[in-house]
Amino acid sequence: MEGSTRFSDVLESGKFITTVELRPPKGTDMSEFFRKADYVRDLASALNVTDGCRARMHVSPLAAACLLRQKGFEMIYQITCRDKNRIALQSDLLGASVLGIENILVLGGDHPLLGDHPDAKPVYDLDTIQLLNAVVSLSRGKDLSGKELKGLPHFFVGAVVNPNCEPLELQLLMMEKKVRAGAKFFQTQPIFDIKTYRKFHRRTKNLDVKVIAGVLLLRSAKQAATLNTIPGIRIPERYIKRLQRTSEPLDTGIAITREIIDSLREFADGVHIMAVGREEVIPQLFQN
Amino acid sequence: MIVTVRRDLAQILKSMGDCKRVYIVGCAGCATLCETGGEKQTEELAALLSEHGKEIVGRSVLDVPCDERIVRRELKRKPEMSEAEAILVMACGAGIQAVRNLADTVIVPVLDSAFLGTIERIGVFKEYCSICANCVIDNVDNLCPITRCAKGLLNGPCGGVVDGKCEVDPEMDCVWELIYTTLQKKGELWRLHAYQAPRDYGRKYTILRRFRKR
Numbered sequence: 001m002e003g004s005t006r007f008s009d010v011l012e013s014g015k016f017i018t019t020v021e022l023r024p025p026k027g028t029d030m031s032e033f034f035r036k037a038d039y040v041r042d043l044a045s046a047l048n049v050t051d052g053c054r055a056r057m058h059v060s061p062l063a064a065a066c067l068l069r070q071k072g073f074e075m076i077y078q079i080t081c082r083d084k085n086r087i088a089l090q091s092d093l094l095g096a097s098v099l100g101i102e103n104i105l106v107l108g109g110d111h112p113l114l115g116d117h118p119d120a121k122p123v124y125d126l127d128t129i130q131l132l133n134a135v136v137s138l139s140r141g142k143d144l145s146g147k148e149l150k151g152l153p154h155f156f157v158g159a160v161v162n163p164n165c166e167p168l169e170l171q172l173l174m175m176e177k178k179v180r181a182g183a184k185f186f187q188t189q190p191i192f193d194i195k196t197y198r199k200f201h202r203r204t205k206n207l208d209v210k211v212i213a214g215v216l217l218l219r220s221a222k223q224a225a226t227l228n229t230i231p232g233i234r235i236p237e238r239y240i241k242r243l244q245r246t247s248e249p250l251d252t253g254i255a256i257t258r259e260i261i262d263s264l265r266e267f268a269d270g271v272h273i274m275a276v277g278r279e280e281v282i283p284q285l286f287q288n
Numbered sequence: 289m290i291v292t293v294r295r296d297l298a299q300i301l302k303s304m305g306d307c308k309r310v311y312i313v314g315c316a317g318c319a320t321l322c323e324t325g326g327e328k329q330t331e332e333l334a335a336l337l338s339e340h341g342k343e344i345v346g347r348s349v350l351d352v353p354c355d356e357r358i359v360r361r362e363l364k365r366k367p368e369m370s371e372a373e374a375i376l377v378m379a380c381g382a383g384i385q386a387v388r389n390l391a392d393t394v395i396v397p398v399l400d401s402a403f404l405g406t407i408e409r410i411g412v413f414k415e416y417c418s419i420c421a422n423c424v425i426d427n428v429d430n431l432c433p434i435t436r437c438a439k440g441l442l443n444g445p446c447g448g449v450v451d452g453k454c455e456v457d458p459e460m461d462c463v464w465e466l467i468y469t470t471l472q473k474k475g476e477l478w479r480l481h482a483y484q485a486p487r488d489y490g491r492k493y494t495i496l497r498r499f500r501k502r
Contacts, residue, residue, distance in 0.1 A: 111438050111456045130443065144486070170445055170465065173481070177443060181483070232449075
Protein backbone atom coordinates (compact mmCIF):
# COMPACT_ATOMS: atom_id res chain seq x y z
CA MET A 1 0.00 0.00 0.00
CA GLU A 2 1.04 3.53 -0.61
CA GLY A 3 0.20 4.01 3.04
CA SER A 4 3.03 6.39 3.64
CA THR A 5 1.83 8.60 0.79
CA ARG A 6 -0.86 11.09 1.55
CA PHE A 7 -4.10 10.50 -0.32
CA SER A 8 -4.22 14.15 -1.43
CA ASP A 9 -0.75 13.84 -3.02
CA VAL A 10 -1.67 10.66 -4.88
CA LEU A 11 -4.83 12.28 -6.19
CA GLU A 12 -2.96 15.39 -7.27
CA SER A 13 -0.37 13.27 -9.07
CA GLY A 14 -3.01 12.62 -11.72
CA LYS A 15 -2.67 8.86 -11.85
CA PHE A 16 -5.80 6.69 -11.97
CA ILE A 17 -6.26 5.73 -8.35
CA THR A 18 -8.16 3.08 -6.40
CA THR A 19 -9.91 3.46 -3.09
CA VAL A 20 -11.66 0.61 -1.33
CA GLU A 21 -14.66 0.77 0.95
CA LEU A 22 -14.68 -1.35 4.08
CA ARG A 23 -17.54 -1.83 6.49
CA PRO A 24 -16.50 -2.25 10.14
CA PRO A 25 -17.97 -5.29 11.89
CA LYS A 26 -21.09 -5.50 13.96
CA GLY A 27 -19.34 -6.68 17.11
CA THR A 28 -15.83 -6.44 18.43
CA ASP A 29 -14.14 -9.16 16.41
CA MET A 30 -11.95 -7.12 14.06
CA SER A 31 -9.95 -10.00 12.57
CA GLU A 32 -11.95 -10.32 9.34
CA PHE A 33 -11.99 -6.56 8.90
CA PHE A 34 -8.20 -6.42 9.17
CA ARG A 35 -7.88 -9.36 6.76
CA LYS A 36 -10.05 -7.53 4.20
CA ALA A 37 -7.80 -4.49 4.44
CA ASP A 38 -4.73 -6.67 3.88
CA TYR A 39 -6.18 -8.08 0.63
CA VAL A 40 -6.01 -4.62 -0.89
CA ARG A 41 -2.90 -3.28 0.83
CA ASP A 42 -0.90 -3.15 -2.41
CA LEU A 43 -3.52 -1.68 -4.71
CA ALA A 44 -5.51 0.88 -2.73
CA SER A 45 -4.37 4.48 -2.32
CA ALA A 46 -6.73 4.81 0.59
CA LEU A 47 -9.41 2.88 2.43
CA ASN A 48 -12.82 4.28 3.28
CA VAL A 49 -14.54 3.13 6.44
CA THR A 50 -18.29 3.50 6.37
CA ASP A 51 -20.36 5.25 9.01
CA GLY A 52 -23.41 3.11 9.63
CA CYS A 53 -23.63 1.98 6.03
CA ARG A 54 -27.28 1.44 4.96
CA ALA A 55 -28.18 2.84 8.39
CA ARG A 56 -26.95 -0.33 10.08
CA MET A 57 -25.11 -0.12 13.36
CA HIS A 58 -21.48 -1.25 13.41
CA VAL A 59 -18.14 -0.38 15.03
CA SER A 60 -17.43 3.35 14.96
CA PRO A 61 -15.66 4.32 11.73
CA LEU A 62 -13.36 6.59 13.72
CA ALA A 63 -12.15 3.67 15.85
CA ALA A 64 -11.84 1.39 12.81
CA ALA A 65 -9.99 4.01 10.75
CA CYS A 66 -7.63 4.69 13.64
CA LEU A 67 -6.76 0.99 13.99
CA LEU A 68 -6.10 0.61 10.26
CA ARG A 69 -4.02 3.73 10.26
CA GLN A 70 -1.85 2.21 12.98
CA LYS A 71 -1.33 -0.68 10.56
CA GLY A 72 0.00 1.70 7.94
CA PHE A 73 -3.07 2.31 5.80
CA GLU A 74 -4.03 5.70 4.45
CA MET A 75 -7.59 6.24 5.63
CA ILE A 76 -10.69 8.12 4.54
CA TYR A 77 -13.01 8.60 7.50
CA GLN A 78 -16.65 8.69 6.45
CA ILE A 79 -18.85 10.87 8.60
CA THR A 80 -22.61 11.14 8.17
CA CYS A 81 -25.09 13.73 9.34
CA ARG A 82 -27.60 11.08 10.34
CA ASP A 83 -26.61 10.23 13.90
CA LYS A 84 -24.89 13.20 15.44
CA ASN A 85 -25.61 16.85 16.09
CA ARG A 86 -23.16 19.64 15.33
CA ILE A 87 -21.43 19.29 18.70
CA ALA A 88 -20.71 15.58 18.21
CA LEU A 89 -19.78 16.00 14.52
CA GLN A 90 -17.20 18.70 15.22
CA SER A 91 -15.88 16.79 18.20
CA ASP A 92 -15.39 13.65 16.07
CA LEU A 93 -13.68 15.70 13.35
CA LEU A 94 -11.21 17.05 15.89
CA GLY A 95 -10.89 13.50 17.21
CA ALA A 96 -9.99 12.25 13.73
CA SER A 97 -7.38 14.94 13.42
CA VAL A 98 -5.65 14.13 16.70
CA LEU A 99 -5.65 10.46 15.66
CA GLY A 100 -3.77 11.42 12.50
CA ILE A 101 -6.69 11.00 10.09
CA GLU A 102 -6.97 13.91 7.70
CA ASN A 103 -9.10 12.54 4.86
CA ILE A 104 -12.77 13.07 5.52
CA LEU A 105 -15.73 12.03 3.40
CA VAL A 106 -18.91 13.90 4.28
CA LEU A 107 -22.22 12.15 3.68
CA GLY A 108 -25.85 12.68 4.59
CA GLY A 109 -26.33 9.05 5.55
CA ASP A 110 -29.12 6.65 4.71
CA HIS A 111 -32.29 7.32 6.69
CA PRO A 112 -32.67 5.18 9.85
CA LEU A 113 -35.97 3.82 8.50
CA LEU A 114 -33.95 1.91 5.88
CA GLY A 115 -31.61 0.34 8.41
CA ASP A 116 -31.55 -2.07 11.33
CA HIS A 117 -32.75 0.45 13.93
CA PRO A 118 -35.80 1.92 12.16
CA ASP A 119 -37.04 3.27 15.50
CA ALA A 120 -33.93 5.47 15.96
CA LYS A 121 -34.09 9.27 15.99
CA PRO A 122 -32.89 10.72 12.67
CA VAL A 123 -30.64 13.61 13.68
CA TYR A 124 -29.59 15.53 10.54
CA ASP A 125 -28.83 18.61 12.64
CA LEU A 126 -26.50 19.68 9.83
CA ASP A 127 -26.81 18.76 6.18
CA THR A 128 -23.79 17.82 4.07
CA ILE A 129 -23.18 21.38 2.88
CA GLN A 130 -23.27 22.68 6.44
CA LEU A 131 -21.00 19.85 7.61
CA LEU A 132 -18.49 20.64 4.83
CA ASN A 133 -18.66 24.22 6.03
CA ALA A 134 -17.91 23.01 9.56
CA VAL A 135 -14.86 21.04 8.33
CA VAL A 136 -13.51 24.13 6.58
CA SER A 137 -14.29 26.34 9.55
CA LEU A 138 -12.42 24.01 11.94
CA SER A 139 -9.42 23.96 9.57
CA ARG A 140 -9.37 27.74 9.78
CA GLY A 141 -9.38 27.66 13.55
CA LYS A 142 -12.97 28.29 14.49
CA ASP A 143 -15.88 26.07 15.40
CA LEU A 144 -19.40 26.61 14.10
CA SER A 145 -20.24 28.95 16.94
CA GLY A 146 -17.22 31.09 16.11
CA LYS A 147 -15.15 30.02 19.13
CA GLU A 148 -11.40 29.81 18.53
CA LEU A 149 -9.60 26.48 18.53
CA LYS A 150 -6.32 25.86 20.28
CA GLY A 151 -4.41 23.88 17.68
CA LEU A 152 -5.72 23.61 14.14
CA PRO A 153 -6.77 20.37 12.44
CA HIS A 154 -5.74 19.70 8.86
CA PHE A 155 -8.31 18.06 6.63
CA PHE A 156 -8.58 16.88 3.06
CA VAL A 157 -12.30 16.76 2.62
CA GLY A 158 -14.52 15.13 0.05
CA ALA A 159 -18.18 14.48 -0.56
CA VAL A 160 -20.43 12.18 -2.54
CA VAL A 161 -22.52 12.63 -5.64
CA ASN A 162 -24.96 10.31 -7.35
CA PRO A 163 -24.57 10.44 -11.15
CA ASN A 164 -27.47 7.97 -11.51
CA CYS A 165 -30.11 10.38 -10.16
CA GLU A 166 -32.73 11.91 -12.40
CA PRO A 167 -33.00 14.77 -12.85
CA LEU A 168 -29.22 15.07 -12.88
CA GLU A 169 -29.52 18.86 -12.58
CA LEU A 170 -30.41 18.62 -8.91
CA GLN A 171 -27.39 16.44 -8.19
CA LEU A 172 -25.17 18.81 -10.14
CA LEU A 173 -26.51 21.74 -8.20
CA MET A 174 -25.65 19.91 -4.98
CA MET A 175 -22.23 18.98 -6.31
CA GLU A 176 -21.45 22.59 -7.16
CA LYS A 177 -22.67 23.66 -3.75
CA LYS A 178 -20.41 21.05 -2.14
CA VAL A 179 -17.44 22.30 -4.16
CA ARG A 180 -18.17 25.86 -3.05
CA ALA A 181 -18.44 24.60 0.54
CA GLY A 182 -14.94 23.12 0.31
CA ALA A 183 -15.13 19.59 -1.13
CA LYS A 184 -11.86 18.73 -2.90
CA PHE A 185 -12.78 15.28 -4.12
CA PHE A 186 -15.91 13.24 -4.80
CA GLN A 187 -16.68 9.58 -4.53
CA THR A 188 -19.80 8.49 -6.37
CA GLN A 189 -22.56 5.98 -5.89
CA PRO A 190 -21.92 2.75 -7.82
CA ILE A 191 -21.76 3.20 -11.59
CA PHE A 192 -22.99 0.37 -13.80
CA ASP A 193 -23.98 2.26 -16.89
CA ILE A 194 -21.07 4.02 -18.54
CA LYS A 195 -23.45 6.14 -20.65
CA THR A 196 -24.88 7.64 -17.47
CA TYR A 197 -21.39 8.35 -16.20
CA ARG A 198 -20.29 9.88 -19.50
CA LYS A 199 -23.22 12.28 -19.37
CA PHE A 200 -22.34 13.17 -15.78
CA HIS A 201 -18.68 13.62 -16.69
CA ARG A 202 -19.52 15.98 -19.53
CA ARG A 203 -21.43 18.19 -17.13
CA THR A 204 -18.83 18.17 -14.34
CA LYS A 205 -15.40 18.06 -15.99
CA ASN A 206 -14.93 21.79 -15.60
CA LEU A 207 -15.26 21.65 -11.83
CA ASP A 208 -11.92 21.88 -10.08
CA VAL A 209 -12.28 18.59 -8.17
CA LYS A 210 -11.25 14.98 -8.46
CA VAL A 211 -13.99 12.43 -9.05
CA ILE A 212 -13.52 8.83 -8.02
CA ALA A 213 -16.23 6.70 -9.58
CA GLY A 214 -17.97 4.13 -7.40
CA VAL A 215 -17.76 0.53 -8.60
CA LEU A 216 -19.66 -2.23 -6.89
CA LEU A 217 -18.64 -5.82 -7.40
CA LEU A 218 -21.42 -7.83 -8.98
CA ARG A 219 -21.48 -11.46 -7.92
CA SER A 220 -24.88 -12.95 -8.72
CA ALA A 221 -28.11 -12.19 -10.56
CA LYS A 222 -29.96 -12.25 -7.24
CA GLN A 223 -27.58 -9.72 -5.68
CA ALA A 224 -27.92 -7.51 -8.75
CA ALA A 225 -31.71 -7.63 -8.54
CA THR A 226 -31.62 -6.74 -4.83
CA LEU A 227 -29.20 -3.88 -5.51
CA ASN A 228 -31.56 -2.53 -8.12
CA THR A 229 -34.14 -1.91 -5.40
CA ILE A 230 -31.72 0.40 -3.51
CA PRO A 231 -32.28 4.11 -4.13
CA GLY A 232 -29.65 5.53 -6.45
CA ILE A 233 -28.48 2.22 -7.93
CA ARG A 234 -29.32 1.17 -11.48
CA ILE A 235 -27.94 -2.00 -13.03
CA PRO A 236 -28.50 -2.47 -16.77
CA GLU A 237 -30.58 -5.49 -17.74
CA ARG A 238 -27.77 -6.89 -19.92
CA TYR A 239 -25.54 -7.43 -16.87
CA ILE A 240 -28.32 -9.16 -14.98
CA LYS A 241 -28.91 -11.44 -17.98
CA ARG A 242 -25.20 -12.32 -18.18
CA LEU A 243 -25.23 -13.17 -14.49
CA GLN A 244 -28.33 -15.33 -14.95
CA ARG A 245 -26.87 -17.27 -17.86
CA THR A 246 -23.53 -18.13 -16.30
CA SER A 247 -22.65 -21.14 -14.16
CA GLU A 248 -19.89 -19.13 -12.46
CA PRO A 249 -21.66 -15.94 -11.38
CA LEU A 250 -18.76 -14.57 -9.32
CA ASP A 251 -16.33 -14.92 -12.25
CA THR A 252 -18.84 -13.27 -14.56
CA GLY A 253 -19.38 -10.53 -11.96
CA ILE A 254 -15.62 -9.95 -11.79
CA ALA A 255 -15.45 -9.78 -15.59
CA ILE A 256 -18.31 -7.26 -15.75
CA THR A 257 -16.78 -5.17 -12.96
CA ARG A 258 -13.42 -5.16 -14.79
CA GLU A 259 -15.17 -3.93 -17.93
CA ILE A 260 -16.81 -1.14 -15.97
CA ILE A 261 -13.48 -0.14 -14.40
CA ASP A 262 -11.75 -0.14 -17.78
CA SER A 263 -14.38 2.03 -19.38
CA LEU A 264 -14.19 4.47 -16.46
CA ARG A 265 -10.44 5.01 -16.94
CA GLU A 266 -11.20 7.45 -19.70
CA PHE A 267 -13.46 9.68 -17.61
CA ALA A 268 -12.75 9.32 -13.91
CA ASP A 269 -9.79 10.15 -11.69
CA GLY A 270 -10.04 6.73 -10.13
CA VAL A 271 -12.39 4.05 -8.92
CA HIS A 272 -13.86 3.48 -5.51
CA ILE A 273 -14.41 -0.24 -5.04
CA MET A 274 -17.24 -1.62 -2.97
CA ALA A 275 -16.89 -5.39 -2.77
CA VAL A 276 -19.38 -5.85 0.09
CA GLY A 277 -17.86 -8.90 1.73
CA ARG A 278 -15.80 -10.26 -1.16
CA GLU A 279 -12.75 -8.06 -0.73
CA GLU A 280 -10.45 -11.03 -1.45
CA VAL A 281 -11.35 -10.85 -5.15
CA ILE A 282 -10.55 -7.14 -5.52
CA PRO A 283 -6.95 -7.82 -6.72
CA GLN A 284 -8.45 -9.85 -9.61
CA LEU A 285 -10.21 -6.69 -10.80
CA PHE A 286 -6.85 -5.11 -11.54
CA GLN A 287 -4.80 -8.04 -12.88
CA ASN A 288 -3.76 -7.80 -16.48
CA MET B 289 -54.91 21.16 13.22
CA ILE B 290 -53.18 18.75 15.61
CA VAL B 291 -53.67 15.28 14.21
CA THR B 292 -54.23 12.65 16.88
CA VAL B 293 -54.70 8.90 16.79
CA ARG B 294 -56.39 6.77 19.42
CA ARG B 295 -54.34 4.42 21.56
CA ASP B 296 -55.14 0.74 21.85
CA LEU B 297 -57.77 -0.07 24.44
CA ALA B 298 -55.30 -2.32 26.27
CA GLN B 299 -52.92 0.60 26.72
CA ILE B 300 -55.73 2.90 27.92
CA LEU B 301 -56.95 0.30 30.42
CA LYS B 302 -53.39 -0.21 31.66
CA SER B 303 -52.96 3.54 32.28
CA MET B 304 -56.25 3.55 34.22
CA GLY B 305 -54.98 0.94 36.68
CA ASP B 306 -57.60 0.17 39.30
CA CYS B 307 -59.63 3.34 38.69
CA LYS B 308 -63.27 2.41 38.26
CA ARG B 309 -65.25 5.66 38.18
CA VAL B 310 -64.16 7.71 35.19
CA TYR B 311 -64.96 10.98 33.45
CA ILE B 312 -64.29 11.44 29.73
CA VAL B 313 -63.14 14.76 28.25
CA GLY B 314 -63.26 15.30 24.50
CA CYS B 315 -62.18 18.18 22.29
CA ALA B 316 -64.45 20.19 20.00
CA GLY B 317 -61.46 21.48 18.07
CA CYS B 318 -58.78 19.40 16.39
CA ALA B 319 -59.77 16.03 17.88
CA THR B 320 -63.33 16.47 16.58
CA LEU B 321 -62.02 17.40 13.13
CA CYS B 322 -59.89 14.31 12.93
CA GLU B 323 -62.58 12.14 14.50
CA THR B 324 -60.64 11.04 17.55
CA GLY B 325 -62.18 13.06 20.39
CA GLY B 326 -65.55 14.46 19.34
CA GLU B 327 -69.08 13.67 20.63
CA LYS B 328 -69.20 10.38 18.75
CA GLN B 329 -65.80 9.17 19.91
CA THR B 330 -66.33 10.06 23.58
CA GLU B 331 -69.64 8.18 23.42
CA GLU B 332 -67.97 5.16 21.82
CA LEU B 333 -65.20 5.12 24.41
CA ALA B 334 -67.76 5.36 27.20
CA ALA B 335 -69.59 2.32 25.81
CA LEU B 336 -66.36 0.39 25.41
CA LEU B 337 -65.21 1.15 28.96
CA SER B 338 -68.63 0.20 30.37
CA GLU B 339 -68.19 -3.20 28.73
CA HIS B 340 -64.93 -3.49 30.63
CA GLY B 341 -66.62 -2.82 33.96
CA LYS B 342 -65.88 0.89 34.28
CA GLU B 343 -68.47 3.34 35.59
CA ILE B 344 -68.77 6.48 33.43
CA VAL B 345 -69.66 9.33 35.82
CA GLY B 346 -69.88 11.87 33.00
CA ARG B 347 -68.39 13.14 29.79
CA SER B 348 -68.08 16.46 28.04
CA VAL B 349 -66.58 17.69 24.82
CA LEU B 350 -64.72 20.87 25.72
CA ASP B 351 -64.32 23.79 23.39
CA VAL B 352 -61.25 23.43 23.65
CA PRO B 353 -59.32 21.48 26.35
CA CYS B 354 -55.99 23.14 25.48
CA ASP B 355 -57.40 26.37 26.96
CA GLU B 356 -56.97 26.25 30.74
CA ARG B 357 -59.74 28.85 31.18
CA ILE B 358 -62.23 26.52 29.56
CA VAL B 359 -61.05 23.53 31.61
CA ARG B 360 -61.34 25.58 34.82
CA ARG B 361 -64.90 26.63 33.96
CA GLU B 362 -65.90 23.04 33.20
CA LEU B 363 -64.45 21.78 36.49
CA LYS B 364 -66.60 24.33 38.34
CA ARG B 365 -69.72 23.43 36.37
CA LYS B 366 -69.28 19.66 36.63
CA PRO B 367 -68.29 18.64 40.18
CA GLU B 368 -68.47 14.96 39.12
CA MET B 369 -65.34 15.60 37.08
CA SER B 370 -63.31 16.14 40.26
CA GLU B 371 -65.03 13.26 41.99
CA ALA B 372 -64.04 10.76 39.30
CA GLU B 373 -61.15 8.45 40.07
CA ALA B 374 -59.73 9.17 36.61
CA ILE B 375 -60.26 11.69 33.83
CA LEU B 376 -59.71 10.27 30.36
CA VAL B 377 -58.66 13.00 27.96
CA MET B 378 -59.38 12.61 24.27
CA ALA B 379 -57.27 15.53 23.11
CA CYS B 380 -53.71 16.30 22.06
CA GLY B 381 -50.85 16.61 24.53
CA ALA B 382 -51.61 20.29 25.04
CA GLY B 383 -55.16 19.45 26.08
CA ILE B 384 -54.10 16.54 28.28
CA GLN B 385 -51.68 18.74 30.19
CA ALA B 386 -54.11 21.63 30.60
CA VAL B 387 -56.54 19.21 32.27
CA ARG B 388 -53.70 17.71 34.30
CA ASN B 389 -52.68 21.15 35.56
CA LEU B 390 -56.14 21.86 36.96
CA ALA B 391 -57.74 18.59 37.97
CA ASP B 392 -56.48 16.86 41.09
CA THR B 393 -57.05 13.29 39.99
CA VAL B 394 -55.58 10.53 37.79
CA ILE B 395 -55.30 11.72 34.17
CA VAL B 396 -55.34 9.10 31.41
CA PRO B 397 -54.26 10.08 27.90
CA VAL B 398 -56.39 8.42 25.25
CA LEU B 399 -54.79 9.86 22.12
CA ASP B 400 -51.28 10.11 20.71
CA SER B 401 -50.49 13.50 19.15
CA ALA B 402 -48.99 12.83 15.73
CA PHE B 403 -48.41 15.98 13.70
CA LEU B 404 -49.63 19.39 12.67
CA GLY B 405 -51.91 18.58 9.76
CA THR B 406 -53.23 20.49 6.82
CA ILE B 407 -56.70 19.20 5.96
CA GLU B 408 -57.18 18.16 2.37
CA ARG B 409 -60.58 16.62 3.09
CA ILE B 410 -62.07 14.68 6.01
CA GLY B 411 -59.64 11.95 6.96
CA VAL B 412 -56.90 13.12 4.58
CA PHE B 413 -54.29 15.15 6.39
CA LYS B 414 -50.88 16.27 5.15
CA GLU B 415 -47.89 17.29 7.24
CA TYR B 416 -46.50 20.51 5.82
CA CYS B 417 -45.22 22.29 8.94
CA SER B 418 -43.20 21.21 11.98
CA ILE B 419 -43.71 24.44 13.96
CA CYS B 420 -39.93 24.69 14.30
CA ALA B 421 -39.67 28.43 15.04
CA ASN B 422 -37.25 28.95 12.12
CA CYS B 423 -39.35 29.35 9.01
CA VAL B 424 -37.19 28.84 5.92
CA ILE B 425 -39.82 28.51 3.23
CA ASP B 426 -39.48 31.86 1.49
CA ASN B 427 -36.59 30.76 -0.73
CA VAL B 428 -38.07 27.41 -1.66
CA ASP B 429 -41.42 28.33 -3.15
CA ASN B 430 -43.10 27.93 0.24
CA LEU B 431 -42.53 24.19 0.34
CA CYS B 432 -41.03 23.31 3.73
CA PRO B 433 -37.97 21.04 3.44
CA ILE B 434 -37.65 20.77 7.20
CA THR B 435 -40.99 18.98 7.31
CA ARG B 436 -41.37 17.48 3.86
CA CYS B 437 -37.83 16.16 3.37
CA ALA B 438 -37.35 13.01 5.49
CA LYS B 439 -33.92 14.31 6.48
CA GLY B 440 -34.97 17.95 6.86
CA LEU B 441 -32.18 19.02 4.51
CA LEU B 442 -31.87 22.77 4.02
CA ASN B 443 -29.41 23.06 1.16
CA GLY B 444 -30.85 20.62 -1.35
CA PRO B 445 -31.66 16.95 -1.83
CA CYS B 446 -29.73 13.85 -0.86
CA GLY B 447 -28.86 11.16 -3.40
CA GLY B 448 -31.77 8.96 -2.37
CA VAL B 449 -34.39 10.31 -4.73
CA VAL B 450 -35.86 7.71 -7.07
CA ASP B 451 -38.18 8.84 -9.86
CA GLY B 452 -39.06 11.90 -7.85
CA LYS B 453 -39.90 9.92 -4.73
CA CYS B 454 -38.26 9.78 -1.32
CA GLU B 455 -35.95 6.89 -0.35
CA VAL B 456 -37.87 6.53 2.88
CA ASP B 457 -41.33 6.21 1.36
CA PRO B 458 -41.86 5.49 -2.35
CA GLU B 459 -45.28 7.15 -2.09
CA MET B 460 -43.84 10.41 -0.80
CA ASP B 461 -42.75 13.07 -3.26
CA CYS B 462 -39.17 14.33 -2.86
CA VAL B 463 -39.88 17.89 -1.78
CA TRP B 464 -36.59 19.04 -3.30
CA GLU B 465 -37.71 17.85 -6.66
CA LEU B 466 -40.99 19.76 -6.23
CA ILE B 467 -39.03 22.84 -5.21
CA TYR B 468 -36.68 22.46 -8.15
CA THR B 469 -39.49 22.01 -10.67
CA THR B 470 -41.50 25.02 -9.52
CA LEU B 471 -38.48 27.30 -9.22
CA GLN B 472 -37.34 26.21 -12.67
CA LYS B 473 -40.74 27.14 -14.10
CA LYS B 474 -40.51 30.54 -12.45
CA GLY B 475 -36.93 31.04 -13.63
CA GLU B 476 -35.80 31.35 -10.02
CA LEU B 477 -33.33 28.48 -9.71
CA TRP B 478 -30.74 30.99 -8.47
CA ARG B 479 -32.51 30.81 -5.12
CA LEU B 480 -31.14 27.29 -4.60
CA HIS B 481 -27.50 28.31 -4.98
CA ALA B 482 -27.36 30.30 -1.75
CA TYR B 483 -25.88 28.64 1.33
CA GLN B 484 -28.46 27.97 4.01
CA ALA B 485 -27.00 28.12 7.51
CA PRO B 486 -27.85 25.52 10.16
CA ARG B 487 -31.07 26.04 12.04
CA ASP B 488 -31.09 27.94 15.31
CA TYR B 489 -32.65 25.59 17.83
CA GLY B 490 -32.20 28.20 20.53
CA ARG B 491 -34.77 30.50 18.95
CA LYS B 492 -37.64 28.38 20.21
CA TYR B 493 -36.56 28.92 23.81
CA THR B 494 -36.39 32.67 23.28
CA ILE B 495 -39.94 32.60 21.96
CA LEU B 496 -41.13 30.39 24.81
CA ARG B 497 -39.66 32.84 27.33
CA ARG B 498 -41.48 35.69 25.65
CA PHE B 499 -44.84 33.99 26.09
CA ARG B 500 -44.14 32.90 29.65
CA LYS B 501 -43.60 36.49 30.76
CA ARG B 502 -46.76 38.09 29.45
